[in-house]
Amino acid sequence: MQQNSCFLILSLSICFLSLIFSNARKDALAGGWKPIKNIKNPHVIKIAKFAVDQYNKQSKVSLKLDEVVKGETQVVSGINYKLNLKAKDGSAVNTYEAVVWEKLWLHFRNLTSFTLVMD
Incomplete structure (x- = not known):
């Protein structure tokens, strides 16, 4: 009985850990x-200033x-920054990506x- 309980706990732990590590690996890809x-x-x-x-x-x-209104990053060989920003052109303010x-x-x-970006 005790051996079965240990086996069950070990099996569940392995399943749980593999789930955690597979999600962490996906986030880092x-x-x-x-x-x-x-x-x-x-x-x-x-x-954003560099982009403008x-x-x-x-x-x-x-x-x-x-x-800067919103932004996202993407891991590549370095990092891509995709930014939605507002910029003034004289008195007009437009949104750009x-x-x-x-x-x-x-x-x-x-x-x-x-x-x-067309609103």
């Missing part, structure tokens, strides 16, 4: 977009970052896309 919990984080703001600055240089315009690829350890950032 590359590819999935995860919401940014704190869009006011200084690093997120720095990424790069877009201004490429497009010869002068948008000014107003705020910017994607920035960053490899922090290489001090590398690249603006992948910057598009107007």
Whole structure:
């Protein structure tokens, strides 16, 4: 009887642990977009400013970052940041989606896309 109880507890523990570790491994895998919990984080703001600055240089315009509305990250060879941000163009405020690829350890950032979001 005691041997059966030990076997049952051991079997349930193994099943439970494998479930926990399989979910943790899925969260760490590359590819999935995860919401940014704190869009006011200084690093997120720095990424948004970089996106607006790069877009201004490429497009010869002068948008000014107003705020980050929401964002997501994606683990790749580095991190992709997909940010919805509001930017001023003179007196008009528009929403844009910017994607920035960053490899922090290489001090590398690249603006992948910057598009107007139609409300």
